[in-house]
Amino acid sequence: MPALRPEAQTSGTQGRSARRIWPWAAALVLAGAGIAGFYLQPWINGPVAVAVETVELAPATRVLAVNGRIAALHSVDIRALVGGTLRDLPLAEGDNVQQGDVLARIDAANQQAILRQAVAGLDAALVAEARARDALERAVALGPNIARTERDAAERALLTAAQEVARATAQVDQAQVQLDNHTLQAPMAGTVLALNVEPGQTIDPATVLMTLADLERLIVETDVDEAYATQIRAGQPAVLQLSGESATRPGHVRYVSQRVDSGTGGLAVELSFDAPVRAPVGLTVTTNIVVDERRAAITAPRAAIDGDGVFVVIDGIATRRPVTVIDWPAARLIVTEGLEVGDVLIADAAVVTDGQAVTVP
Numbered sequence: 001m002p003a004l005r006p007e008a009q010t011s012g013t014q015g016r017s018a019r020r021i022w023p024w025a026a027a028l029v030l031a032g033a034g035i036a037g038f039y040l041q042p043w044i045n046g047p048v049a050v051a052v053e054t055v056e057l058a059p060a061t062r063v064l065a066v067n068g069r070i071a072a073l074h075s076v077d078i079r080a081l082v083g084g085t086l087r088d089l090p091l092a093e094g095d096n097v098q099q100g101d102v103l104a105r106i107d108a109a110n111q112q113a114i115l116r117q118a119v120a121g122l123d124a125a126l127v128a129e130a131r132a133r134d135a136l137e138r139a140v141a142l143g144p145n146i147a148r149t150e151r152d153a154a155e156r157a158l159l160t161a162a163q164e165v166a167r168a169t170a171q172v173d174q175a176q177v178q179l180d181n182h183t184l185q186a187p188m189a190g191t192v193l194a195l196n197v198e199p200g201q202t203i204d205p206a207t208v209l210m211t212l213a214d215l216e217r218l219i220v221e222t223d224v225d226e227a228y229a230t231q232i233r234a235g236q237p238a239v240l241q242l243s244g245e246s247a248t249r250p251g252h253v254r255y256v257s258q259r260v261d262s263g264t265g266g267l268a269v270e271l272s273f274d275a276p277v278r279a280p281v282g283l284t285v286t287t288n289i290v291v292d293e294r295r296a297a298i299t300a301p302r303a304a305i306d307g308d309g310v311f312v313v314i315d316g317i318a319t320r321r322p323v324t325v326i327d328w329p330a331a332r333l334i335v336t337e338g339l340e341v342g343d344v345l346i347a348d349a350a351v352v353t354d355g356q357a358v359t360v361p
Helices: 004-039 109-145 148-180 225-229
Strands: 052-054 058-072 075-079 084-088 103-107 182-187 190-195 208-213 219-227 236-241 250-258 266-273 285-303 311-315 317-322 324-326 332-337 345-348
Touching: 004 332, 058 266, 058 332, 103 208, 103 345, 219 225, 219 285, 225 266, 236 266, 266 285
Parallel strands: none
Antiparallel strands: 052 345, 058 219, 058 285, 075 208, 084 103, 103 182, 190 208, 219 266, 236 250, 236 285, 250 266, 285 332, 311 317, 311 345, 324 332
16 A cells, blocks of 8 residues: 555646646647738638729719809999098998999199189280280281381290190199099999098098999809819809808809919909899809710729729729729719720729729628
8 A cells, every 4th residue: 555655646746737738738729820820811812892883884074163252243443543631422331323423522622723723824825825916917917017027026926825825724624634533433333342431531542442343243253273274264164152052053164364373373263153143242152163074974983093093893803904084173083094884893992902802792
């Protein structure tokens, strides 16, 4: 019995050691499998589910969306041609005026005095001319009884008097024009859009008294980025939506500037409404200019474009195909080359690579 005890102790120790090693061995096996899987990555070569669409011909429209503002086709800033104190201002903002209506009057007391002085000078010149004419007539009547030199002198005196009358007449005319400039009249029919002065204010020719606009003919003013400058032409149709309205109004491009602003990179464009519209000047207008309309075209989602190519599904494989597109700020682009009707196009090029196996849900 004593001889058997050491053997029994050895057997128990070995069993316990085996039980301790087993978990470590299993962990090593699993770790090895994980490392092998990480390097081999068998799932990469598995098919990837992708969204697709079948290429077909359909109507396509290229639209350039820009924001503009309502403006009057005809408007003018009213300035005085003379300086002085504004005496009378019979208008308020929003008033309608007709061509020739009085807009404002400037104190003209000093100019009236200048005009009276000029008239007096003209009267004196006319009297002198009449005397000179009488003197010449007497000289002519005396005939050979008067020296030739005296007759010549009478003729020169009449000529000088006539010139003085012409000069005085011009002074009167100039004084009258200056007096008329103290009364401002409407150059056209319209509405007082802005009034910038008050009676009693001192003004000069640089002061903008008011802005007059014809609100019967409104347009939309906007700028187009120079990247699309060559795409915009007068006469192109447009869809216009006034701020605060859900309805749209038809219009068209009426004017395209021939100069790009070097500071902003914008090209000035004006659009007209096809039907008269009433709206406040300065109101924001969402504008969609129809640049190109095609009855039948191939289009692709912008996300499907990978540089200069797309991916199509051929026998379950994503195959890259070069294409030519018309780049445009839109969700779908017109494809002019590279795709055919019936091709199965992968909608998102970012999820696949060339030659990768794919599945279509």
